[in-house]
Amino acid sequence: MSVRLNTNYLSSFVSSEELANIQPQVNVAHELLTSRTGAGNDFLGWTTLPVDYDKEEFARIKAAAEKIKKSCDVFIAIGIGGSYLGSRAVIEFLKSPLYNNLPKDTPDIYFAGNTISAVAIDELLKICEGKDVCINVISKSGTTTEPAVAFRVLRALLEKKYGVEGARERIFVTTDKAKGTLKHFSDEAGYETFVVPDDVGGRFSVLTAVGLLPIAVAGIDIDGLMNGAAAAMEAYKCPDLAQNDCYKYAAIRNILYRKGKTTEILVGYELYAAMLNEWWKQLYGESEGKDQRGIFPASVIFSTDLHSLGQYIQDGMRNLFETVISVENNPVVFPIPDDPANIDGLNFLSDMDLNQVKKTAMQATLLAHVDGGVPNMLIELADRTEFSLGYLLYFFELACAISGYMLGVNPFNQPGVEAYKKNMFALLGKPGYEDARAALEARLG
Ligand code: PA5
Numbered sequence: 001m002s003v004r005l006n007t008n009y010l011s012s013f014v015s016s017e018e019l020a021n022i023q024p025q026v027n028v029a030h031e032l033l034t035s036r037t038g039a040g041n042d043f044l045g046w047t048t049l050p051v052d053y054d055k056e057e058f059a060r061i062k063a064a065a066e067k068i069k070k071s072c073d074v075f076i077a078i079g080i081g082g083s084y085l086g087s088r089a090v091i092e093f094l095k096s097p098l099y100n101n102l103p104k105d106t107p108d109i110y111f112a113g114n115t116i117s118a119v120a121i122d123e124l125l126k127i128c129e130g131k132d133v134c135i136n137v138i139s140k141s142g143t144t145t146e147p148a149v150a151f152r153v154l155r156a157l158l159e160k161k162y163g164v165e166g167a168r169e170r171i172f173v174t175t176d177k178a179k180g181t182l183k184h185f186s187d188e189a190g191y192e193t194f195v196v197p198d199d200v201g202g203r204f205s206v207l208t209a210v211g212l213l214p215i216a217v218a219g220i221d222i223d224g225l226m227n228g229a230a231a232a233m234e235a236y237k238c239p240d241l242a243q244n245d246c247y248k249y250a251a252i253r254n255i256l257y258r259k260g261k262t263t264e265i266l267v268g269y270e271l272y273a274a275m276l277n278e279w280w281k282q283l284y285g286e287s288e289g290k291d292q293r294g295i296f297p298a299s300v301i302f303s304t305d306l307h308s309l310g311q312y313i314q315d316g317m318r319n320l321f322e323t324v325i326s327v328e329n330n331p332v333v334f335p336i337p338d339d340p341a342n343i344d345g346l347n348f349l350s351d352m353d354l355n356q357v358k359k360t361a362m363q364a365t366l367l368a369h370v371d372g373g374v375p376n377m378l379i380e381l382a383d384r385t386e387f388s389l390g391y392l393l394y395f396f397e398l399a400c401a402i403s404g405y406m407l408g409v410n411p412f413n414q415p416g417v418e419a420y421k422k423n424m425f426a427l428l429g430k431p432g433y434e435d436a437r438a439a440l441e442a443r444l445g
Pocket of ligand 1: 138
């Protein structure tokens with residue numbers, strides 16, 4: 001089992017009777033999902049994706065990744081939200097947040113179009129100077145402003161550097177199979193395209209071409225990821241909470257939420273988990289935060305954040321619970337050196353592996369936070385491999401769907417994301433938004 005939910009630290013917050021009492025609601029959520037009769041049921045492609053994916057496209061992803069690896073020093077994945085968080089999370093988790101700085105035989109990877117920043121794009125253009133570059137623009141709608149602007153800039157860079165013909169060989173597009181500006185433009189320009197399936201929303205798309213092409217460029221085994229997700233899909237078929245850790249996680253979240261624990265903090269103990277936290281925040285925030293409901297998803301990396309947010313978690317407002325990800329098998333060991341003079345008084349740690357120190361810090365923190373009134377769950381991940389991470393990604397996606405149905409929301413839409421876009425388009429003068437513009441301008445100070 002690649003993922004195990006450890007609830008040993010939860011007993012003073014959630015009783016076994018409460019879990020038994022919520023089982024019927026879990027069963028309803030399970031039925032809604034598996035019979036495809038719940039809200040948002042046209043976005044359930046991700047549920048079977050680990051086994052039911054386009055094998056021909058999967059092979060093309062691998063071939064494109066090989067071509068990219070051979071032809072560039074810098075690979076840029078352009079996308080925002082679900083169109084970049086998954087790939088970045090996987091690359092940083094399995095390779096490193098310092099991937100670009102480490103020795104490797106794969107290109108440096110940068111992410112663009114995930115913000116509106118002159119500084120960011122200007123820096124990226126400087127990084128590209130004198131380098132061979134390939135880009136993958138990823139947008140399901142094909143109309144999102146941030147990636148569209150970055151694509152315009154980077155396409156111009158490639159066309160200037162390699163000519164229109166040469167650029168064509170270096171531009172890869174992941175978008176809708178038939179509709180949208182980006183698809184039409186790509187077909188006209190002759191770019192190689194990959195598909196975001198109609199029935200998979202952005203935040204559930206990491207195991208489609210959206211995530212897989214950048215991940216494969218980083219030299220990560222995408223078969224391993226899919227196999228792990230497929231194993232999780234198989235493992236979580238029965239809704240019985242005694243047998244299903246994924247559903248148990250979803251159920252416990254809902255029990256805690258109803259007790260006023262309205263913020264969940266995902267805790268990692270490795271810097272390589274920081275972007276996984278970001279992926280998880282989008283998944284849960286966009287899926288559950290609607291209709292004036294939902295747990296607010298927050299995240300920390302310990303022990304780093306024990307020296308910042310640690311104070312609040314231990315002692316601030318008691319509306320929090322924590323879900324800690326613990327990677328169990330750590331092959332990279334680092335014994336703390338001995339110092340015969342013991343000038344720093346640290347010899348009680350001499351020869352101790354840093355993994356042991358980290359584990360002890362985690363145990364100490366778990367006990368302290370539980371004593372401080374913060375419920376803690378532990379997700380034990382067997383190891384840092386493609387298989388286990390694929391398993392964990394599916395675990396979180398499935399739990400999110402079950403949890404959202406238990407909350408009574410549609411976990412697969414994101415109507416709230418549109419509000420800022422409409423205002424921004426009106427204020428920027430996009431054709432079709434003229435009426436709203438004057439009213440909005442009148443409200444600005
Ligand atoms: O999860 C989602 O649906 C969103 O975060 C989208 O991925 C994000 O808004 C980007 O959309 P698009 O891929 O259409 O550019």
